[in-house]
Amino acid sequence: MGRDAELEWLAGLLDSVRAGTPSTAVIGGEAGIGKTRLVAEFTRALGPDVRLVRGQCVDLGDVAAPYSPIKGALRQLVAQVGAERALDAVGPGRAALMALLPELAAVDGGPAGEVVITPGGAGSGQLHEAVAVLLETLSRDEPIVLVIEDLHWVDAATLALLRFLLRSLGSSRLLVVLTYRTDDVTRGHPLRSFLSEAERDRWVERRELGRLDEAEVRALVGTLVVDDALSDQALETVFRRSDGVPFFVEELVGIDGCRDEGFVPDTLRDLLLARYERLSDEAQELLRLLSTGGVRVPHALLSEVYRGTEPQLESAARESVLYGVLVIDGDDYAFRHALVREAILEDLLPGERARYHARYAEAYEAQAAAGGRRLAAEISYHWMGARDPIRAFPATIHAMREARAAVAYATSARLGERALELWDTVPDAAHIAGMGKLELMGRTASQLRHAGEGERSLALVKAALAECPRDDPQYPRLLRDKAQYLANVGRDGSIPLLEESLAAIPDDGSDASEELRATVLTALAGRFMIEGRTAEAVETADAAYELARSIDFPRYASVAMNISAVSRAARGEVDRALVDMDRAHALAEGDGAALLRYWVNASDLRYLVGDHHEAVRLAEEGLARARAQGVERSSGVILASNAVDPLFALGEWERADALIERALALDPPGPFRIYLQRAKLWALVWRGDAEHAAELLRQYRAAMAPVMQVEMQTRLAVGRVEVEIGLATGDLPQAWRDGRGVLDEPVLPLAGYAEPLLWAVSRVIAAVRADPARVGEAEASEILAAEPRLREMLGRLSFWPTHGLWAALVEAELAPTAAAWQAAVDEASRESAPQFLRPYALLRLGEAQLDAGDRAGARDALQGAFDAAVVGGVTAVQTRAARVAMQAGLSLDGASRRDGLQGVAGVAGADDAGDAVAELTARERQVLDLIAEGLSNRQIGERLYITGKTASVHVSAILRKLGASSRTEAVYLARATR
Template identity: 65%
Template sequence: MVGRDADLSRLNERLDEVRAGAPFTVVIGGEAGIGKTRLIREFQLGLPSDVRLLAGQCVDLGSVAAPYAPVKAALRTLVAEVGPERVLEAAGPGRSALAALLPELAAAETAITAMAAPAGGGAATGQLHEGIAVLLETFSRERPIVFAIEDLHWVDAATLALLRFLMRALGSSRVLTVLTYRSEDVTRGHPLRPFLSEAERDRWVERLDLSRLTRAQVRKLTRSLIGEAPTDKVIDTVFSRSDGVPFFVEELVGLDGCRDESGLPDTLRELLLARYERLSEGAQALLRVVSVGGVRISHALLEAVFDGTAGELDLAARESVLAGVLTIDGDDYTFRHALVREAILADLLPGERARFHARYAEAYETAAAAGTRRLAAEISFHWLGAHDAARAFPAAIQAMREARAAAAFATAAQLGERALGLWDVVPDPVGAAGMVKLELMGRTASHLRNAGEGERSLALVKAALAECPRDDPQYPRLLRDKAVYLANVGRPGSIPVLEDALEALGEHGSSELRMTVLTVLAGRFMIEGRLDEAVDTAERALAAALEIDSPRYASIATNVAAVSRASRGEVEAGLRGLERARELAEGDGSALLRYWVNASDLQFLVGNHHEAVRLAEAGLEQARAQGVERSSGVILASNAVDPLFALGEWDRAAALIERALALDPPGPFGVYLQRARIWAILWLGEPVRAAEELRGVRSVMTEIMKVETQTRLSVSRVTAEIALANGDIAEAWREAKRVLDRGDVPLPGYGLPLIWVAARVIGAARAGAVERAGGLPDVLTAEISAAEPELRAALDRMHGWPTHALWAAFFDAELAEAPGSTAGSDAAAWQAAAKEAAAPTAPGYLAPYALLRQGEAELACGDRASAKVTLQSALDLALSGGVGAVRDRVSRVATAAGLALEGGMGAGRAKTAGGGAPGIAGAAASDDLATAELTARERQVLELIAEGLSNRQIGERLFISGKTASVHVSAILRKLGAATRTEAAYRAGVLR
C-alpha cells in the first residue's frame, strides 16, 4: 500500500458521504500491476461491520463475455446472506427478470408470485435494470453497500449497460459503486471508452488514476519487502527495471540476486515467468491448465480439467501458492496477478491450448447438465478455443437463448453474430440451431435493436432480405422488422416497407403477422399525420385482431383509430374510442399502458389538464409495477409534465423530468423530456440558457422530427420561442413556418400553439423588433408579413378543436393594431385574450402573458393608470404561477415606464409545489426552502462559492482541508438539486 494512502482515504471519504445518503461511484484506472486490486482489497478489509460488500469480477472470455458474470457473483453473495425470498421481495416488479438472471431463484420466484413474463423484449431489460436498482436501494436502507466490480476492461455489454443505468438511477440509495479497469487495454473502439467519457461528466462519479511510485516510494516498498534498508545500488536497479510499477517491484525483490544486476530478467516476459519457471514440472503443468480457465477457477472445476490425480493436484497447487503465483480465495484459486496468467497463457504450445480448451468445454457441459447455472457462453468460448466449430456452434445458439432470457440483448446479439459466422463451416446448421439461417438473422437483428444498436439491426435485416426469396414465409416478417427498425433510428420509409409486407403476405399469409403489420402501419400513418389512412388501416387491423381473438391488438388498433379520429377533429369520437380501447385492454398490461399514454396526451391537448395528470400518473404507477418505467413509464412521465406546467406546478413537473432522465431513456423518449425541460427553462426566465441547452440536444431532436409530426411541431414551437426571446427573428420564422409545410395542418392540439407562435413572429417583425436584433432582409420581412392569410386559413381549418377559441384570441391579439400603431398594440384584443386565458382549459402561463401585453398596449396609447393596474395583475399572476419570463418582462416594462409595482424583481420567488430539480425550477424555487437543509458550515461554504472561490481557496479561508471543502460542496449541490456551483449560489439567493 505504499503510495496509496491518499487514494485509500478518498475511498473512505466517499463511503462517509454514502453513509449520509449520497450515492457515489469511484472508477479506478491504471496500468497493469499499478495496484488497483491491492487498493480495493485494503479498502474492503477496512470496511466497518455495518457495511455490506457485494463484489464481482469480469471474466476474460474473449470478445463475447458471459452476460452479467460479475453482477451475478455480487448478487449471489446477497442471496447467500439474506435468502432468495427476501431478495426477490426487495426486487419488486423486477423479480421475474431477476429470477431469469439467476435461475437458482426460479423456485422461490414461483412460490412468491405468478407474474406474467415481460410483454416485450425491450421491456425485459428495463425490468432487470430497475429490479437490481430497487434491490440495491432497498438493502442499502438497512446497511450501506459497497458494490465493487473489478476488471472492466473485460466487461460484457450487458453489465456495462446495467452499470450505466445504476450510475443514474441509484439517486436515493446508500450505495458506493467501485469499478476498476486496466487502462492500457481500453484502446480505441473499446466499449468502455464512451462509458468512461460519460462518467467524467457526472458529478456523482470520481475517477482515480493510480500513478507509478516515485523513487522514494520504491525505496520504502523495497525496505518493507526485504526487512532492511536497501542500498542505493539496489534501489537504482529495482527502480530502473520496475519503472515504479508496484507489482514489478515485488517481483524483482522476490527474486534471488535482485540486489545487483546479475540474475535479473532481461525482459518483462522473463520477469513475469520467473517464479513460474522455478516451479516443478507438475506445478507448471497445473498452472498451464489454470491459465486457460481464466484469472479465477474453482477447485471443483480444476479437478475436472486436470489430468493428474487428486494428490498430484493438491501438491502442485500448494507449491504454486507457496511460490506466490496462485492465491486462495474461498473455494477458488486465483492468479496473484493477471499479468502472470497472461504470460503463462502466451507460453502455451498450440496443441496444449486446444486440448485444455476442450477439457474446459467438456467440464462446463457436465456442470451445465447437472446444475441450474447457465454456462453456454463459456462452453462456446472453449470449443472455439479447441477449434471445434461443430460443437461451438450449438453452444453459441444456446448461449444466445440464455442471454436473451436474462435480458442481455447486446450479448445475445454478439452470440448470434458468432453463430452466423460459423453457419457455413458446420454440418447441418439448421438441425443444430433449430432454425433456418434467415430466422437466426432476424432474431439477431431483433437482439441488436433491443440492445440499442439500431443501425446494425437495420443493416442485418437488410442483409437477410437480400438473401430471402420474396415467396419465403420469412420475407414479410423481415419487411415488418425493417420498417420498425427504420422508425427506431428516426429514418423515413417505414410506410412503403410495411405496404410491401402486406402485398408479400397476399391472401394466404399468416393472419397473426398480417394483424401486426396492419397495426404497425396504422401507427406510422398516425405518427406521420396521415390521419384518414391511419383510421382506415387501424379498422383493418382491428378486424384482423378480432378474427384471431387477440384482445391486445384489438385494443391497440382501437387506440390508434381513436387518436387519429380525435386529431382530425372528431374529439368526442376519439375519447369514446379510447375508452373502448381501455375495455379491450383490461388485464393486459402492455395494451393498458398504450391506453394511458394516448388518453393522457389527448386530455392535455383538449385542455383537461387535471384529468391528463391523473391518467398519466396512474399509468406511470402501473409502468413501475410492471418494471417498465424506463420505456413506457418515461413516456407517461413526459405526458404528465406538460399539463403540470399548464397548472403552474413547475417543481412537480421538474421532479418527474429529473427522475425520468436519470433512467437513461432510449432515443425518442429522451427527446420528449428534453423538449419539455428546455421549454420550462425558457418560461421560467432563462432564455439564454434555454438556447444553450437546445443546442446540446438539437441534433438528436432533428432525427426524431423527420418521422414524428407531433415532435416536429412541438420542437419547432420551443425553438421558435427561444429564438424570439433571444431576438433572432429569422430563426424564429424558420421554425414557426413549419406549421405551413403541409396544406392540411394535422394534429391541431400541437398545431394551434405553433400558429400562435408564428403570429408572434409576424408581430415582432412588424413592430420593428428586427432592427433591435440587428436587421432583417426586406425580402424576409415581406415573406413573414405576407404569411398571415395562410396562417389564418390554417387556424380556421382547426375551428372544431376544443381549445381553438383560446389560440384564435391570442393569434388575433398578436396581430391586432391600435390606430396609428403596430401589431400587438390593441389593448381590447389583449383584454379578450386574457378573458379566454382565464378559462380552466387554458394553460396558466397564458393569463399573465396576456395581461403583460395588454399593459404594454395601454402604455403605448398613453393610458398609464390602466397600464399600472394591468401590469400589477400580470406581475401578481406571474409570481403566484411561477412564470419567471413574464415576471421579468413586467418588471422591465414597469421600470422603463417609471411605474412602481408591488413585488418586483427583488421581492422574492413564486411559491411552487414539489421539491424542484436541476435546470428547471431554479427561477421559481423558494430561497427559504432551498437553504433550510444546509448546515451553518455549508452556508459559509455557499457564500464563498458565490465569490467564485475554488475548493482549495475555500479551505484556506475556513481553515479546513480542500478535500473537506469538496465534501461540503458536494453536499450543497445535492441538497439544492443544482448541477453547478453557480446554479447552487443562484438557487440559494446568494447570487442574483
C-alpha cells in the same frame, strides 16, 4: 504504499453512504498499478455495519457471459441475507430476479431454470429494476459496498445494468466500487462511453492511480525485504526498471531479492515469467492449463480438466502458491496478477491451447448437464478456442437463447452474430439451430434493436432481405422489421415497406398469417398517425382492430383502437376519440405493453384538449401500475414524463422539472429523450433563462433532426420551442427559419401541436412588422407576406376544442389593440388554458394600453401580469412586466428595480442597468452601437470585419448582460444609463 489519499477518499465516500447518499468510485490505472490492492485494503477495514459483495468480470473474449459479475455479487448477497429475504425485498421484481438467478425458483416453489420475464414487461428494464429494488431495499438495513473488478472485460449486459444502477439508486445506501485497466480501454471500447457518461453523474467520482515516486518505491521495497536491506544501487535498479509500478517492484524484488542487476530480466515478458520459469515442469503445465480457464478457476473445475492425479494437482498447485504465482481465494485458484496469467497464456503452443480449451468445454458441458447454472456462453467460448466449430455452434445457439431469457440483448445479439459466422462451416446447421438462417438473422437483428444498436440491426435485416426469396414465409416479417428499424433510427421509408409487407403475407387464412397481418396493419396505422396522414391512419387502424378482434388478439385490438382514437381526434372527432380511448383501455386490461401505450396516448390527448388535471391523473395511474409491475424506474419514468406538459400547464414547474431530470438521467430511448429535452428547453424560456435554452438547443439539434423528419408531432412541438427561443434571444431570422415549415406541411397538421406553433410564428411576424430592420429586407418581405397563409391555416384548425384560445392570441399579436388583448386575456383565463398564458396576455394588454395612452389601465394590467407571474412561477413574464412598468415610470406593488433588471450582468448586487453596461467589453459596445443603427448580424459582421456568427455571439452576450429580451430593449436600457 503511497495510497493514503485514495483510502481516505474511499472512506469519505463510505461515510456519505452511511448518511444516506449513494456513491460510486471508479478506479482506473495501468496494469500492476495496485487497483486490486487498494480495494482489498479498503474492504479489509470495513466495519461490521457494512455488507460487502463482490463481482469479477471474466475474460471470455468478445462475448462474455451476460451479467457474470452481477450474478456473482447477487449470489453472495442472497447467501448473506437468505433467499426468502431477497425475494421479499425485490417485491414485484421477483420473477425478473429469478430469471437472473434461476436457482431462486426452487425457493419460490417453481422449477429452477423455468422462470421467464412476465408478459408485457419491459425486458431488460424490468430486470434492471429488480436488481435496483433489491439493493435499495437491503441497503436500508445495512450500507452495501458492491465491488466489481476488471471492468475492461465487462459484458454488454452488465454494463447496461451498471449504467442504470448508477443513475437510479438515488435513495439507497450503496457504495459501488469499479476498477478497470486503462491500457486495455482502447478507442472503440464500450467502457469509454460508459466512463464519460458516469463522470457527469453527481454521485460518481473517478480517479486514476499514479505510479510510485522513488521514495515510495524505496519504502515499498523496505516492506518486502526485511532481513537484509538492499544497496542503493539495487534500489535504483528496482526503481528504474519498475518505472514506479508496484507490481513490477514486487516481481523484481522477488527475484532472489534483486541484489544483482544481472538478475533483472531484459523485457516485461521475461519479468512476468520469471517466477513461472523457476517452477517444475508439472507446475508449469498446471499453470498453462489454469491460464486457459481464466484469472481464477474453482478447484472442482480444475480437477475435472487436469489429467494427472489429485496428489499431483495438489503438489503442483502448492508449488505455484509458494513461489507467488497463484493465490488461494476460497475454493478458487487465482493468479496473483492478471498480467502473469496473460504472459503464460501467450506462451502456449497452438495445439496445447486447443486441447486445454476442449477440456474446459467438456467439463462445462458436464456441469450444465447436471443442472443448476447456465454455462452455454462458457461452453461456446471454449469450443471456439478449441477450433471446433461443429461443437461450438450448438453451444452458441444455446447461449444466445440463455442470454435472451435473461434479457441480455446485447450479449444475445453478439452470440447470434457468432452463430451466423459459423453457419456455413456446420453440417445441417438449420436442424441444430432449430431455425433457418433467415430466421436467425431476423432474431439477431431484433436483439440488436433491443440493445440499442439501431444501425447494426438495420444492416443485418437488410442483409437478410437480400438473401430471402419473395415467396419465403420470412419475407413479410423481415420487411416489417426493416420498417420498424428505420423508424427507430429516425429515417423515413417505413410506410412503403409496411405496405409491401402487407401485400406479401400469404392469404391462406392460417393463424400465423392473420396474426402477422394484424401486427403489420397496426404498425402501418401507427406510422400514418405519426406522419399526420390521419384519414389513412383511421382506415388502417379500424381494419387492424376488426382483424385483431376476429382472431382474439386483444393486445393489437387495443393498440389499433388507440391509434384510431388519436387519429380521429386529430381530424376533429374528439368526443368519439375519448370514447374509443376508453374502449382501448378495456381491451388492454392485463397487457402491460398495451396499457402503457394507452396511458401515454390517453394522457397526451387529454392535455391537448385542455383537460390538464385528467392528463396528470392518467399519467399517475400508469405510473402506479408500472410500480406494481416492478418497472417504476424504467418504463414508469418514461410514462411519468408524459405528465410534464400538463404539469407545466398547471403551473407545477418544480414537479415537472423533477420528472424531466429524473427521466433524462435514466437514458430513455431516443424519441423519449427528445420529448424530454424539448420540454426542458421550453421551461427554460418561460422561466427566464433563454440563453441557456439556446445553448442546449445547439447541442440537441443534430439528434432532434431525424426524429422531427418522420414525426409530425415532434416536428411541431420542437418547432414551437425553437421559435420561442429565437424570439426570447432576439434572433428573429432563426426563429422564422425554425417556424415557417408549419405553413408548408403537405397535410393538415395536428391541431393540438400546430396552433401553439402558429401563435409563436405570429409573434415573429408581429416583431418584424414592428421593427423590420431586425431582419434583412428580403426576409422581412417574406415574413410579412406569410400572414395570410398563417390565418388560412389557423382557420382550417377551428374544429379543435382549444381553438378559441390560440385564435385570440394570434389575432392580438397580429393586430395588437387593447380590445384584442383583452379578448386574449379572457380566453387565457379559462380553466382549459395553460396558466402561463394569462400573465403573458395581461402583460401584452398593458403594453397595448400604454401605446393607447391609458396609463391607469396599463398599470392595472401590468400589476395583474406581475402578480400572476409571481404566483405561477413564470419568471420571464414577471421580469418583463416589471421592466415595462419601470421604463414607463409606473410603480408596481411588490416589484423592485431589481425585478425589472433581473439577470443583468449576472453580478450579485447589481442594482441598475449601468452596472450591466459597464460589464460590456469594448467589442460588445461597438456591436451595441451598430444594433442601435438597426443593422442585422450579417451587416454588423461586415462593418467590423467579423463573421455573422461571431456577431450573433456578441449580440447574445449583450442581451444576457443587459437582461434584455430583444435588441430594441437592449438599446433602450443602455441609453437609459447614459
